[in-house]
Amino acid sequence: LGMPSVPVKLAERRKTRRINVGSVPVGDGAPVSVQSMTTTVTADVGATLQQIAELTASGCQIVRVACPSQDDAEALAQIARKSQIPVIADIHFQPKYVFAAIDAGCAAVRVNPGNIRQFDDKVKEIARAASAAGVPIRIGVNAGSLDKRLLAKYGRATPEALVESALWECSLFEEHGFRDIKISVKHNDPVVMVNAYRLLASRCDYPLHLGVTEAGPAFQGTIKSAVAFGALLSEGIGDTIRVSLSAPPVEEVKVGAQILESLGLRERRLEIVSCPSCGRAQVDVYRLADEVTAGLDGMEVPLRVAVMGCVVNGPGEAREADLGVASGNGKGQIFVRGEVIKTVPESKIVETLIEEALKIAEQMEREGVAS
Numbered sequence: 001l002g003m004p005s006v007p008v009k010l011a012e013r014r015k016t017r018r019i020n021v022g023s024v025p026v027g028d029g030a031p032v033s034v035q036s037m038t039t040t041v042t043a044d045v046g047a048t049l050q051q052i053a054e055l056t057a058s059g060c061q062i063v064r065v066a067c068p069s070q071d072d073a074e075a076l077a078q079i080a081r082k083s084q085i086p087v088i089a090d091i092h093f094q095p096k097y098v099f100a101a102i103d104a105g106c107a108a109v110r111v112n113p114g115n116i117r118q119f120d121d122k123v124k125e126i127a128r129a130a131s132a133a134g135v136p137i138r139i140g141v142n143a144g145s146l147d148k149r150l151l152a153k154y155g156r157a158t159p160e161a162l163v164e165s166a167l168w169e170c171s172l173f174e175e176h177g178f179r180d181i182k183i184s185v186k187h188n189d190p191v192v193m194v195n196a197y198r199l200l201a202s203r204c205d206y207p208l209h210l211g212v213t214e215a216g217p218a219f220q221g222t223i224k225s226a227v228a229f230g231a232l233l234s235e236g237i238g239d240t241i242r243v244s245l246s247a248p249p250v251e252e253v254k255v256g257a258q259i260l261e262s263l264g265l266r267e268r269r270l271e272i273v274s275c276p277s278c279g280r281a282q283v284d285v286y287r288l289a290d291e292v293t294a295g296l297d298g299m300e301v302p303l304r305v306a307v308m309g310c311v312v313n314g315p316g317e318a319r320e321a322d323l324g325v326a327s328g329n330g331k332g333q334i335f336v337r338g339e340v341i342k343t344v345p346e347s348k349i350v351e352t353l354i355e356e357a358l359k360i361a362e363q364m365e366r367e368g369v370a371s
């Protein structure tokens with residue numbers, strides 16, 4: 001009697017409205033996009049564009065820039081024009097910068113209308129200007145800046161408090177017929193965050209921007225984000241993601257891309273299947289795995305490479321991969337697409353794998369696999 005077969009895929013993506021952040025669609029089944037935020041002073045146009053270029057090269061699809069001053073607002077037009085990816089202006093409290101960002105050609109604005117409600121008609125004017133320009137708005141609720149009224153009501157930033165805040169912010173735009181919105185409800189605790197997004201997903205059809213806020217330094221923040229995004233995305237919740245790390249933003253993009261690749265939500269590029277090594281290993285697996293990863297960094301075709309320390313699981317994994325090595329006795333059996341093509345000494349394993357990987361990549365490119 002066989003086991004019943006279990007589907008090997010994530011839950012269907014949640015049905016949402018679609019917004020367009022410049023050229024990048026978000027929601028309604030569009031691929032989950034990766035975004036980040038610059039750390040330069042936005043008014044320093046050269047440095048900001050340089051960082052955006054680095055982010056773009058690392059696979060970032062949408063970039064956000066902070067706009068806390070008039071100088072920053074004045075820099076937006078040049079940045080939006082020269083950036084290769086859509087630029088979102090991040091604005092707090094100051095409606096005049098929202099208008100400046102829309103005029104500057106920013107692809108979207110992050111602003112919480114609750115922040116600017118005291119300026120009477122400003123929310124209405126923002127809704128009108130954004131609508132006329134086709135500029136969507138992200139409403140971003142963060143645990144650290146939760147409305148005082150909701151903090152008093154719930155005692156702390158609970159999932160219910162975050163969601164009530166976000167939906168109230170949305171209603172301020174909806175009153176004026178504006179629904180070109182995506183929402184985030186961020187918290188630094190992945191469990192609170194996951195529950196907040198689940199609740200939010202059940203209460204609206206806006207696309208959702210996932211983020212664990214203030215997730216911490218790279219190691220901790222990577223794990224918190226992977227755990228939280230993994231839980232939500234596997235339930236079909238989440239349309240665009242931002243990993244927040246106390247580390248250079250390029251690292252955020254790499255982590256975000258890796259999360260999507262791990263879930264099969266983005267085509268895998270280079271994937272190294274390497275064993276953890278153990279008392280049976282007859283080669284230095286860590287060094288081999290690191291050197292092969294470094295040697296194949298930037299490879300544009302999807303390639304699965306197995307680096308295995310001995311003959312227990314080695315041949316099986318190496319055979320399943322596009323390319324692999326199963327080591328033993330200071331030697332490596334090199335597999336290409338399931339067949340052993342040669343056996344080389346340990347000192348030649350890395351260069352042989354890289355050589356063979358390049359041949360496979362060329363062949364795939366000829367066959368049009370690379371996008």
Ligand code: SF4
Pocket residue numbers: 275276277278279280281282308309310311312313314
């Ligand atoms: Fe140990 Fe071999 Fe498994 Fe690597 S492949 S962990 S060396 S048993």
